Amino acid sequence: MTPNPGRKLTCPSCRREFVRQTGKPGRPRDYCSDNCRNQASRRKAAGDDAAPDPARHDDLLLQIADDLLQAMTNLLASTQNRATSADLLKYRAVIARHWEDYEAVAVRRGRDYGESWEELGAALALSSDRLRKKWTSDAITRRMERRPSHTERPPTIGGTPVFIPRQRPPDIENTDTPTPGDADPDADTSPPRPAHSPTQQLASALSHLQRQSGGTLRKLAYSINVDPSYISRIMNGERDPSWRVTEGIARACAADPADLLPLWNTVHNVATPPPATPEEAADQYRAFLRGLHLSAATPDPDTIREASNNALTIPEITHAFHGPGVPDWPTTYHLVRALHGRPADLRPLWQTTQTLHPPQTQTTTIPADAFG
The missing domain is CATH 1.10.260 (434 Repressor (Amino-terminal Domain))
Incomplete structure (x- = not known):
C-alpha cells in the first residue's frame, strides 16, 4: 500500500512550510511543531492573535553586525597604533556587549521562526535549558531597551568617540595635549584615535564635497539622475554608491573623481592595478x-x-x-x-x-x- 504523502501547509506561526500527514489517528496538525502551537496558544491567551514576523529582526541584526564590524575595526587600528592594554580591553568590552545584543536578537528571531532551543543551543555549544534560562522573553526585551539608539551621542573610550555606522564622522578635531617631537607610537600617551571604516570615509568625503559646493541634496540628485533619498543614504553611510554615482557626485561638485577612486576601491574590494613606474x-x-x-x-x-x-x-x-x-x-x-x-x-x-x-x-x- 502506498503511504499517504500528506498535505503541504504553511505554519500560521512561523510561516514555514510543512507536510501534514493524513490518515493518522488524532487531530491533524495545524502548526509545524509543538513549539509553534504553544507560542500561538500563549499569544492567544495574551490577546494577541497576530503571528510574529521573524523578518522584523533582520534590520536590527544587520545594525548590530555593523556595530560589531566597526568595533573590530577600531580594535585593529588601536592595536596597530600600539594603544595601551587598558584601552584595548575597553574595545574588547564594547565588542562583548554588541555580541550579547546580537545573540539575544538572533535567539528571538530563531524562536519566531520555530527553531528549537536544542538547535539554537547546539550552535552556541550550550544546553537548551541553559540557553532558555539565559534568554527569556523578558531578558531579551530588557537588553534591547538598554541598547543605545543610533541617534544618541556615541560612546567614548578614553575621551575618543567610538564611531558607529550610519553616523556622519565629525571633522578632525584635537582634544589632546600635544607632545612636541613625539613621533614614537610606543611613547604616544594620547587616547587611541579610532579609524573610520571605508564606508564612513567615502560617505564623509562625498558629504564634504556636497556641503562645499553649496548645492542641495535634491539638486545634486537631479543632476546625476538618482533619487534624493538615495543620495541622503549615501551621505549618511547607509548605502555604498556605484562608481557611476560616485563619479557623478564628484563632477557635480566640481571635484576630481580620481581623488575618490582609492576610497571607492577600498569600499568595494576592488584591487588597484599595480603601478609600473x-x-x-x-x-x-x-x-x-x-x-x-x-x-x-x-x-x-x-x-x-x-x-x-x-x-x-x-x-x-x-x-x-x-x-x-x-x-x-x-x-x-x-x-x-x-x-x-x-x-x-x-x-x-x-x-x-x-x-x-x-x-x-x-x-x-x-x-x-x-x-x-
Missing part, C-alpha cells in the same frame, strides 16, 4: 591621501599637525601631498592616523613605492629609530 606609484599614493583628506573635510596643514600631536611638521605634510616622491613610513603612518585613516590600508602601496623608488630618494626628518 615610480611616478605611477607616487600618484596612487597621493591620490589615496587626497581621498582621506576629503573624508576629513580638507583640514589645513596646521590642523593636521595638531591632530598628529605634533609628530609631523608642516614641510613633511606638504611633501606627502605634493612630492616629489613619497615620504618614509613613520611620516605616512602619522599622517594617515591624523586623517582618521587606517595605516594598514596604505602600507602595501607604500611598500610598492619603496620597491620602485631608490632608497636615497626618500626624505624624512623623523628619526628612524623612533619606530624600532
